[in-house]
Amino acid sequence: MTERVLILGAGYAGSVVANVLAREFRNRIAKEELEIIILDRNDTNINQGGFTFIPFELYTPEDITRPRKKLISPRVKSFYGRNGEITAVDLHNKEVTVKSDKKYSYDYLVIAMGCRADIDAVPGLADDLNTFYTSIEDAFKVRDLVKNINGGRIVVSVASMPVPCPGAPVKFTFMLESYLRNFRKNRDDVQLTLAWPMEPIGPPEFNKLVTGQLKEKNIEVIRTFQLASVDAAKKELTSKNGDTINYDLLITVPPHKAPQVLIDSGLADDKGWLSADKATLQYRGSAGNFDDVYVLGDLGPADILKTGIGAHYQAIAVSQNLINDIRGNRIKTPYEGETGCPIVTELESPSTQGRGYIATWKYGVPPEPFTTTKMGWFLYRMYYHIHWDISVKGLF
Ligand SMILES: Cc1cc2nc3c(=O)[nH]c(=O)nc-3n(C[C@H](O)[C@H](O)[C@H](O)COP(=O)(O)OP(=O)(O)OC[C@H]3O[C@@H](n4cnc5c(N)ncnc54)[C@H](O)[C@@H]3O)c2cc1C
Structure with a gap:
């Protein structure tokens, strides 16, 4: 049989x-x-x-x-x-x-x-939904928006956890900052805010690196802001405990399930x-x-x-x-919680070297102290090509 x-x-x-x-x-x-x-x-x-x-x-x-x-x-x-x-x-x-x-x-x-993204979980979110999380088409819409940023307050809001790759919104925020500073040359005209649903951003060493970089790059971070509703007419976010944030442009990572x-x-x-x-x-x-x-x-x-x-x-x-x-040998091979979160803190531009790092950890073994490097940027960029022929094929 x-x-x-x-x-x-x-x-x-x-x-x-x-x-x-x-x-x-x-x-x-x-x-x-x-x-x-x-x-x-x-x-x-x-x-x-x-x-x-x-x-x-x-x-x-x-x-x-x-x-x-x-x-x-x-x-x-x-x-x-x-x-x-x-x-x-x-x-x-x-x-x-x-x-x-x-x-x-x-x-x-x-x-x-x-x-999948659960847009309806946040009342009003569908009325002003700009997200790179859901499809190639939606990511291109965000491209068109960031190409036309001329000033004002941009809020990157992560509605709630868990979401796939919780590091991606942070990475996006750093890339956006670098893009405005080095390509659009209008960073000083933009107030950039990351609204984050928890207190820490990842495990302790990840949080430490990210917190330092947010400060250095003058990106405001509002922690424990769990998104409850969006008022598109007033351009206002409200959190579950009633705090509000106003925005000119909203980029959201919706809840997932x-x-x-x-x-x-x-x-x-x-x-x-x-x-x-x-x-x-x-x-x-x-x-x-x-x-x-x-x-x-x-x-x-x-x-x-x-x-x-x-x-x-x-x-x-x-x-x-x-x-x-x-x-039929009854052996169990455990998943030991191996995971990781690639981070980028700088784009490669005529005036900057790209900087990145792939932080990894597993159950009970948090990431070691790290910093982003030029080599980390290249490795991460290359990975997207290796992915198809090595990783997806299960050769590593
Ligand atoms: C914006 C973004 C950035 C990310 N960045 C990173 C990163 O830098 N590093 C990293 O490690 N991870 C990253 N991730 C996370 C990574 O993409 C996911 O963790 C990974 O794809 C999960 O694999 P999966 O097989 O569980 O799901 P998927 O790869 O999503 O596969 C699920 C499959 O199920 C199919 N499916 C769903 N419903 C049905 C149905 N009813 N019938 C038939 N088929 C169905 C889908 O079509 C799909 O092919 C990112 C994710 C996002 C959204």
């Missing part, structure tokens, strides 16, 4: 798992003892990390997208569009339904469908995320405990940082656990 691994979502994490399993089990797949199926609603993979750079024209849509068929091993059976768009997930009956009404059963299930289909399937917790064992990543949520169901990437527990770096390490751990499950 053919065993089946069913992977929901062919984004970063799902693609890595599919590729690692396809390499490991090429003989079993050829003998039809094992089948790997991956589903996604569309056939194009987007590296969302590139959204932060589009407003400054540092990557093009071609740089940050690839057809999934170039990324996923041909040993994997891929279904996109109506046969890949998931409409219901039933863990008790081990059955997944897609838009065409086709149903897929499985022996092992990997849920890696990412998360797991895909609605997973919430509707009864798999999410009351905060809107999928619970899992933080080490094995096996599903431990409102639908029960399921050892044959793995949860990884952005839709996972609220207290696991949502980053591409984290999704990658989770995918490597889950792949190894699936290899162990299928071989």
